Amino acid sequence: MPEGPSIVILREEVAAFTGKAVERAEGNSKLDKSRLVGQTVQSFRSWGKHFLIELDDVSLRIHLLLFGSYRINERKQSSPRLSLGFANGELNFYACSVQFIEGPLDEAYEWSADVMGDAWDSRAVLKKLRARPRLLACDALLDQTLFSGSGNIIKNEVLFRTRIHPLSLIGELPAAKLRELAKEVRVYSFDFLRWKREGKLKANWLAHTKTTCPRCKIPFVKAKSLGRSKRRAFYCERCQKRHGDSEKVSVNAPVAEE
DNA sequence: TGGTTTGTTGCAGC
DNA sequence: AGCTGCAACAAACC
CATH class of the missing domain: 3.20.190.10 (MutM-like, N-terminal)
Known part of the structure; x- marks a missing residue:
């Protein structure tokens, strides 16, 4: 639902x-x-x-x-x-x-964050994303203060469409890629709406619950609980690029700002 | 057949 | 104090 x-x-x-x-x-x-x-x-x-x-x-x-x-x-x-x-x-x-x-x-409510809403403002979410460089892409797409209405299906599909690895760091994405991410959440959400009305939502999934990458045909990674949000993820290690290394965290570094 | 999950909150325990 | 993990919800789906 x-x-x-x-x-x-x-x-x-x-x-x-x-x-x-x-x-x-x-x-x-x-x-x-x-x-x-x-x-x-x-x-x-x-x-x-x-x-x-x-x-x-x-x-x-x-x-x-x-x-x-x-x-x-x-x-x-x-x-x-x-x-x-x-x-x-x-x-x-x-x-x-x-x-x-x-x-x-x-x-x-902050109406500009509602992905389906008339007041949606991708510039506003981009500003919020730039303030949280240590945030993982997979967590950003589930954060309702950033993308209100996005859930685990939208997360997996948008990351696949934009070829972004779920463990990418928001602060390491090139500016154009970050804009593409913000734009695609809304584009896919309206595709979701149309396909759900037509009863064809699942038939159009490219990544969510899938076992094989439809682009390069290698097996998808199926992660049981990825990121801080600990939700399942389906992604391709070959065609989804990992921007930045979220494993690299210095023990002596100041508390990471997301 | 039965384990899993399109989600969020609150609370216990540490 | 602030974190983490769990329970709760309760039903379609593979």
């Missing part, structure tokens, strides 16, 4: 509830759900993997994490974390994180 493009799809699927009042709010979330009843949906928004329901005096932030799911005008057997009833149907969320966000959403 849960990388940024999947949340864009969710946002579109619930559009019929925009402007409708919450008539019923229940579920096993510990939040005070009674507060929601009577409030009107001002908008459905998303910031990366965060699905946002903007109501009259508060917003809801729903994060599907790894196992979360939702149903529109349907119910699963398991009990919902949050179920919202409207005059024209209902929206049910399962196994997710639900939080209130007080105050305007425009102040709660």
Whole structure:
């Protein structure tokens, strides 16, 4: 479910509830759900993997994490974390994180970091990346403050497309390569969105879960837990160039600034 | 068949 | 104090 493009799809699927009042709010979330009843949906928004329901005096932030799911005008057997009833149907969320966000959403998030968003600004992320030269490429692509909405699939695919080895140091990438990286995260995320809608997401993976490099045909490296983020990685040692050596860390050096 | 995972948080222990 | 590793969530997928 849960990388940024999947949340864009969710946002579109619930559009019929925009402007409708919450008539019923229940579920096993510990939040005070009674507060929601009577409030009107001002908008459905998303910031990366965060699905946002903007109501009259508060917003809801729903994060599907790894196992979360939702149903529109349907119910699963398991009990919902949050179920919202409207005059024209209902929206049910399962196994997710639900939080209130007080105050305007425009102040709660840095919108330029949302890879799928209209306010995406690659210059802003490049500035942040330049400030963290010791950061590994594989960790940069999972850092939601840099690339909000990018997840492990997007990480593996973007590193393969740009031919960047996941253990490259951000500070060692040539300027043009860094710009290419920032640009490709957004380009691939929209490819992901289109392929997911068409039901062809997996069919278009070049690296994620693959065993052989489609370019040079040698076996991919399958790493179980790479980088600080300790997530699995699929990459080609031959055609993904390793910029800098992340192993070279002097014991006496000052604490590495990422 | 059953181990793995498109993710994040909080907490225990060190 | 600040880190690391684990549990929790709970279901589709290979």
